[in-house]
Amino acid sequence: MLKKLLRYGAMNTLAMTLLIGCSVGIREKAVAQEQTAQASTSSDIEAGTITGTVVFEGKAPKMRPLPVESDPHCVRLRDGDPLLTDTLIFGEGQSMANVIVHVVSNLPPVDHPVPTEPVVLSQHGCQYAPHVFALQAGQNIQIENPDGINHNVHLLPEANREMNRAMANAKAKFIYKAAKAEKEPFTIKCDVHSWMKAYCAVFDHPYFAVTKLDGSFTIKGLPPGTYDVETWHEIKGLGIRKATVTLEEGKGAEIKFTYARPTR
Numbered sequence: 433m434l435k436k437l438l439r440y441g442a443m444n445t446l447a448m449t450l451l452i453g454c455s456v457g458i459r460e461k462a463v464a465q466e467q468t469a470q471a472s473t474s475s476d477i478e479a480g481t482i483t484g485t486v487v488f489e490g491k492a493p494k495m496r497p498l499p500v501e502s503d504p505h506c507v508r509l510r511d512g513d514p515l516l517t518d519t520l521i522f523g524e525g526q527s528m529a530n531v532i533v534h535v536v537s538n539l540p541p542v543d544h545p546v547p548t549e550p551v552v553l554s555q556h557g558c559q560y561a562p563h564v565f566a567l568q569a570g571q572n573i574q575i576e577n578p579d580g581i582n583h584n585v586h587l588l589p590e591a592n593r594e595m596n597r598a599m600a601n602a603k604a605k606f607i608y609k610a611a612k613a614e615k616e617p618f619t620i621k622c623d624v625h626s627w628m629k630a631y632c633a634v635f636d637h638p639y640f641a642v643t644k645l646d647g648s649f650t651i652k653g654l655p656p657g658t659y660d661v662e663t664w665h666e667i668k669g670l671g672i673r674k675a676t677v678t679l680e681e682g683k684g685a686e687i688k689f690t691y692a693r694p695t696r
Contacts, residue, residue: 466674467671467673467690468674469675469687469690471661471677471687472685473677473678473679473680473686474683474684474685474686475682477683477684479683480652480679481650481651481652481654481684481685482535482654482661482684482687483648483649483650484533484648484649484687484689485648485689486533486643486647486649486663486673486690487527487647487689487690487691488522488527488690489526489691490693492526497514498515498517498627500515500558500625500627503558503625505579505581506557506581506625509558509581510557510558513557515557515559518563519667520667521645523644523647528665529643530642530643530665530666531649531663531664531691532564532633532665533641533643533649533651533661533662533689534566534635534640534641534661534662535637535639535659535661536659536660536661536662538657538658538659539637539639540654544636544637547568550571550607551565551567551572551573551574552573552575552576553565553573553575553576553630553632554575554577554578555575555577555579555583555599555622556578556579557579558581558627559627560620560622560628562630562642563629564617564630564632564642565631565633565642566617566634566635566640566642567610567632567634567635568635568637568638569610569612569613569634570611571610572607572609573609573632574605574606574607575599575607575608577601577604577605579602581600582599583622583624583625584597584622584624585597585598585599585620586620586621586623587608587618587632588618588619588620588621589610589614589618590615590616590618591615591634592610592611592634616633617632617633617666619631633664638653654679655679656679657678657679658676659679661687662674663689665691670691670694675689
């Protein structure tokens, strides 16, 4: 069932990219697509927690599988399973995966321990997994190649150092330290397979999350106060979503963010 959901979601991607991401006019409407969501507080939600979902409303576009015939190794690895772009992933009820949700104001002025566990970025079936991820400045990314074929990992950050490394076998792995926070998520691409892309956000705090297939997210550990929360999606034409949340003592908050096709 999960595989079917992933396939359905990915099959909706290319058309959305063509309709939304490739038009200069639509890209220029990104600011106009900013919308504010309403937040509600409740004592039933863990204190200091912001939780919620991100969904897509309206008719979902269709898409075609990506052509991978240029690399017979990828064809073999897919074993008849079409390679589908993962720019826009829908779960049940058109919930949206791979949306970054993060707090942008009134961040607690305390030191935040950096997680010691690395985030693992895998090259599996000639796709990156996860497609979108986030971590704290100073945290490591461990990049692996279970495909065991020739891949090239090209990290393109703004604040951190660029890295471009070939990976040719299944035992290959390396560590990349994201030492500094980034203003925007940066691209990781494969120079061998042009369709392979991932996006990495680096924050100087732990108050962020990436939505799961069911569109859910959870941000924990915030003291009482008022916070501005924003979303990010790789399709710029979809714009961003915002919400202002006031966390009271002993209460958490819930937000439902909604995306839709831009209006012409």
